[in-house]
Amino acid sequence: MVERQGIQGIPLSPYQINVNYSGARMNNYSGDASGWFGPQDPLAPFAPSSVAGRQWDYQPGFNLSVASRPFAPIGFTELRAFADGYDLLRLAIETRKDQIVRLKWSIKPRANRKFDPLKIQAIDHFLTRPDGQHTWDTWLRMLLEDLFVIDAPAIYMQRDMSGRLIGLLPIDGATIKPVIDDWGRTPQPYIEKDEIVYPVAYQQILKGIPAVDYSAQDLIYRPRNVRTHRAYGYSPVEQIISTVNIALRRQAFILDYYTEGNIPASLIGVPENWTPDQIASYQRYWDAYFEGTEGRRRKAKFVPGGVAKTFIQIQEPELKNLFDDWLARLICFAFSISPQALVPQNNRATAETQKDLAEEEGFHPLLTWIKFLIDDIIEREFQAPELEFIWGNETKIDPAVQATILSDYTSKGVMTLNEARVELGLLPLPDPTADMPMVLTATGYVPIGNNIEK
Template sequence: MISLKDRIFGKKSVAMVGLLEEQTREGLNKSYIPKFLYKPPFGYPRASNIPFIRYLATTPYVDMCITTIIGEICSIEWDIVPTDGMEDQADDNEIEHIRTFFKNPNTNDESFDEVFIKMPVRDLLEINTGLLNKIFNRREDLVEVVARDGGTFTKNPDFHGMYTNRQEIMLPTEIIDSEHTVINPFKQITIPSVREQAAYFQYGWIAGPMPVPFGKREIVWMEQNKRTDDHYGYSAVQILAKNLQMLIYMLESDLDYYNDNNVPKGIIGLEDMDSDALKAFKTQWTEMQQKKDDFGNYKKMIHKVPILNTTATFTRIAFSSQEMEVIEKQRWYTKMVWASFGVTATELGYTEDSKGSANQIVQSKVFRKKAINPMLRILENKYNQNIVSEFGYVGKVKTKNGSILTKPKYKLVFKRFDTDEERQKYELYELQTKTGIRTINEVRKDEGLEDVEWGDKPPREWQQAENNTFINGGPEDNFSKRERDAQDTNIPGKEPKVENPENQKKKESKASDMNSPLVLREGETPTNSKILERAIVYILNQNKKEINKLIESEVKTSQLSEIKDLNSIIEKIKDFFNIAALKTITDALIRNNYMDGWDDAEEQMNKNYLPEEHAIDYLQDYTFDNIKGMTDDIENKLRQELQRGYMEGEGVTKLKSRITKVFDVGKNRSEMIARTETTRASNFGRLQAYQKAGEKGKKQWVTHKDDRTSDICNRLDGQIVDINADFVDSKTGWTGLAPPSHVNCRSKFIFIPKDD
């Protein structure tokens, strides 16, 4: 319902995020909030000891978590941007108006970080209440925003938990001049009216017996852990209260032990000493051990040995297992604190708890997901609903049925950027465009890019256009014609053309591509393992060159340790490892070796059969997975080597040496993979041809004999088994239908037909 004041003076234009300008939806509430049978006059009191919670939050276990979260949020850039669909109606002056207010929110010269992040976020994490007070002038214009202690405020909803009928702004009943300022100018408001009008109250001894009332527009109330069974929810500190007390007691116990009992636990025995002498010894012991610290407090000196003129004995009291477990308990309780705040060991600097750089990257992602992103969503939502809306900058949007809705033109956003999320987004774009769900121009519009001429065509057309343009340089016939014309100097009136240096480079690059070990020439059917080996080494060398370039460009100075974010370099290295180009030549080599074995079997049997395509596919995928596993290992070793270089502060030269060592190992593995898998394909092609023919007979292991022959192949040499049975090495327990029996195995088998 619209109030009389709004009818006379006009309702202020406050655009809420939900597109609705309203005071009530005139709903009929039936459900009640918790403790509705108990309705105090000035807000629901907190059933928590706020000072004690604040004390627990000052412990290092909690403070390092809170400080880490606040620091991370403060490091994220923010801005005022148009809301979705409002880009055309945006005004730079309006945006700057809002942005300037957020940068300078009050006359205390407090910054955005202080007012909108540091103070409210700390209260959110400590007591589950972050609170901002919006200050209005007599015209009800927002003029300042200040952060206040959320622990001194109470909520005052109705029985149904609604603030709908609460006053928006509550101003003092009389104007107080500077000479007669009173602490609480609301004291003339009667109790019944306050109870029904105020949305919040602030308590404190300075205001006297009457708490200060606030309207619902005056307070920005933020909670992280809302609950249905409690008005204020519980913060992580409240949930961890007993754990934190235990940690505090452990610290105090250690401190007391250091101050009062820093000799090993035991009993000192003094022979033939009477009570007076014993008392004198104790006094002397205490005086000898006492020493003042820098702050004037007495502490015990460490292991100062008393000098006696009598015989003394010391009996050690051994520690119990319970005492020895105290440190382990401390670690466990500390990890519970970290988990409750969503903070990981890596973010707190405990890198020994995160094995390897890959795990540290995962931990950083977990930290952003559990601690940072939820907090950013709370801040964005509350500040857009309660502060950006106060500026009254709204736009109009038209629905499909012709209705006009009011929508806020601007919003505050924190500029979150996650590499993995961006990669997933563009992979989704690629899938949507290739399947025709969306056009290229629709995607470009979402990314704020200009349309392209071919962007609205169906997928087949733009893919073909793209391929012609970027791969072949245009239609083949036109390209061929231009190339012939460029080379033909006999055309009348044409002078010999001097090759442009840039074009010459492109032509040389094209010729180089034709000589690449990744490119199969027309009609070529490779079987030699050296071909695959050269292709893998070629890819590794390309990756090595790119990584060296990256290191040179990233390490601006001579020390890697000066780089702020080592993980970003590691992520870029990960992007370099693309072995998709090896798939074609790998598949061809495996197929050809399989078919060679198949053909040998057919020739011996004098029969022809169709090859087992599923078996070829399996061997091709198996080989490619081996190559991928090798590159994954190289990637992990590179991470480890860069991590070591980072720790030792090495320069570019030493880092390149580390990279070379890693790739040298990869080259050796590429030889092993190529030889082993081509042997496997050939032997299994021969075996499956015999099996498909249903030939009865046996197979015999034939070992390639020289000084490099392995022990297992020497033992298997000459072994004869049924065509469908496994060869077995009795010593190692290895079994297999056919060679290879190990890496770089060169053995094969022969088929022995069964006599009719």
Template sequence: MAPKGGKETDVSAIAANPSLLARAKEAAQYVISGVMPGTWMSPLQPIRPVAPETVQPRAFDFPVGYNTRFQPRTGRGNSYETLIALSETCDILRLAIETRKDQMEKLEWQIRPRAGSTTTDDDPRIKQLTDFFMYPDKEHDWSGWLRALLEDHFVLDAVSIYKRLDRKDRLYSLDLLDGSTIFPVIDETGRRPMAPSPAYQQVIKGVPAIDFTSDELIFAPRNVRNRTPLGYSPVEQVLVTVNIAIRRATSQLTYYTDGNVSDGVFWLPDTWNPDQFKSFQELWDSLHVGDLAERRRAKFLPGQKDSFQQIVQPPLKDQYDEWLARVICYAFSLPPSAFVQQVNRATAETAQQAALEEGLAPIQKWVKGIIDRVIFHDFGATDIEFAWLNEKEIDPKVAAEIQSIKLQRGVITLNEARSQDGLDPYEGVGDTPGLQTAAGFVALPTEEDIAAAKDASLAARQAIAEGAPDDEEPAKAHGLKKKYSDPLKRPAAIKAHSAIRDTVNAVFDRAAHHVASQLRGMAVVGKADDEDEKRKQRAKSIADDINLFDLKEVKAISGALDDLATDVTNAALTDMGLFGQVDARSTTWATKHAAELVTQITDSTRDMLRQTIAQGLQETDILGVADRIAKDYAFSPERALLIADTETAFANGNGAQKGREIAKDLGIKIKKEWLDHEGACPICVENALAGPIEIEDTFPDGSMTTPSHPRCHCTTVSVIED
């Protein structure tokens, strides 16, 4: 029975007819529930698909008869021939291509076991694959083969590699084919047909000549897109820009070959007749035959008497030429430094290094993918891969610095570093991991060393407790609490202080010189307005425009900070009977702190410059301010000394704190206590009155450890408790 208000319908006729039921079910499946024509502004039901149910989703909307349009790049607008012609006509474009090819060619490579596999470096397959790729096509070596591959990538993005087999159907060579002759065919879904169906055709003399399956030919565009099987090369990306550059170069060439504008004209009396002008012109030209081109000979015209008028030639190169060079270089991730006016040297070098890394990495990864595909599919080696050497760092000098840092921090051993350089290993300690500190080499502890250190620390605490008077608490009476001694008087601290002071002084000297040069080069001469607010705004604008790139070199003090912090950490652990427990915590702190210090010094220096410039503009002009910069406090030895005092104290305090953290990780119950000195400030006195606190807690002023302020000579000590 139908519910109240409902309607009862007899469906027995539909149930008795299966075809009617099927159609009703099909209609119900397609209808979007809740969408009604009578709804206000209804979206209505979608149009039913007209394609048969057997049609699969297509990769893109390809033209009907796509595979019959076998001429490569049909319908793409720009033929392969156009791209090739552009790449061989535009000087800047060709130089960019050759530069990238040179950079890739010089990179070293290797065949190695995949990470996580059990394969060893002496696996005979590694040598077999290395020998194969030394001459991939059995004609050219790796460098020549790679350059040809990259040429097709940069110009056409249609790299095509034919897998030539030997008589036993084994891969014999990888022969490069001209990518402009390859036409990728598609299946009914718009994707590459799988073998044994043909996937590519080589078009020779305008007709399909050879079919290739996907197993026979590698067609590897790097810039893959969904709407076409073809790639999108860097040359095609800047096609319009390259066209303009070629036409500008042609125009500039005609200046020297077909120009007709003289450098100037002589005005002669207007009473002369044409024959007199012609005779005098011939006489003048005869005096300069062999010296000047015809277009550069001065002309004589009637007009002003006894006068010469210079004709100004248009510039042959302007900012637009630089813009074209920038666009082309950007397409190849190359710095445009060779084609544009130079910025400061530091900025140019940074841009060059960034472009080198950012531009090469994707190409390296793409080439690696092609080689790994061959290793995997054609040699069946799933546990072996192709790898570039020095992938992370291109510059050998920087790579050596990184290797040195890793060695100092215990990331690699000495023999591992020598192995990377192809040198024979050292006997003895060459395989021992350790840290390089100011006190020398400190070996990282083994499990036996850690166990022995724990036993030694327990014995030390027991001895301390046994030596305490009966009426005293052992921990409070005896721990490792000491009388105050100036932490900055230790030899390691004095050495670090001297190194930091000298480094900062040298950086300030260079920065002062460059800041003064920048001020002199600014087009803001004349005295400032009398109004104080306007003067401050002008000073702020000038200071904000100054490049303080030299101050980045302050980070070089991280080495001195690292040495001192590690030395203090080692001394703190030694006092607790813990030997060989130093880890990389101090080094990590030093590197991070030095980077933060660069930002702090840069910001504070800029603030000081604003004040100096504002005060100077009240008395003189910007050139006068530039002359005063060398003596300004912002770049003075006094400020360098203050920074050295403060940073030495920071390294000392953090080194001691890291030592306490290591001791706590080893199970020692330890606290810290602030020791002030005679004449200490109220802030430090309050910290000292707090007594022993947990090592992860902060003192009353919010400090985790010393110093509390610049030129603070307080220290913290460790207090061991049972």
């Protein structure tokens, strides 16, 4: 038997020896049944070859729509209404904001990269008030609101006459409609006649009409949870929309219990001489009377004497049960927040484990998303790829201990003097030797590259 060889002499498996779609070998059957009722030849493609690489099967004329989230079952307005209407969901969103904005941050040089201290100072001053009006904390909270609720954070790049960035202005992401090219992707800049052309990448819809065109140079539109078959992001609120809908009805039920009176689940007897038809007729009347009216449903009603004589209460309605705990856990899980404060107490070890797990699964990826956003701005707008945005460590170190650690690192050449100064939040020294790793000898600091014995 002759062994068939594949690419680079690799033997082919039995399923690769005879590639056959149509089953034509049926007429010349030789003991191989692979062509019997075969899959047949695939249909010839109708689209031109240039369509290869299209990201998703978008609706024809996608760019002509001016609706909010066209072709999506849930719009931005509904998502914001759900986020504002359910107390627990709003608390989870605000808690996550508080956890992020309380962190310190700094602009530091990347490892083994030369940098200009004045650039660090300029970028740090700019990010203190990114839009020229709001502080970093307030500015970031606005951005996170659109990230958590509608996953459509948008920032307008305000520039001066020379094109220099002077402000990062948050824009309502619900007014921004992404524009897609023939392949279903955001149009990218291209070069034409030795000039960079920035095509329209986004449109702002105001008063129901296209108001402003933006290119990728004008607007930063950065959904966090993007998918191949959608032009819009998929926010945590949208991911739990059914659960929030249930929780809203649960919340309305409890509110009506306290504001509209109450009547527990019960059995009410009728006079013994009533016929089944009379009972059914009165039941229909009773049901119709309370149908669709939350307030009326929770009020007692005067009934004929024979009916009122027998009343059997089945149970008192539970205002809080395991279902509420499940809702709280699910909401917190969507935002990677520990549900410890909302559910029955656990032991300390379990609570610490939940807290650490929540930070690992949701908190750190969110901080990474913000870091990449700011790093991109630093590189593109300030031409400083050697610098990066760094989140500070929440763990507080005693100043004396920190001084001992940094002194030990600088004396052994692990860190340079300027790296230690940046760690302390001080400006680097202009002396070139401060950027060189050195070791401490009996005669003083000596650069590592030098001959220490001499």
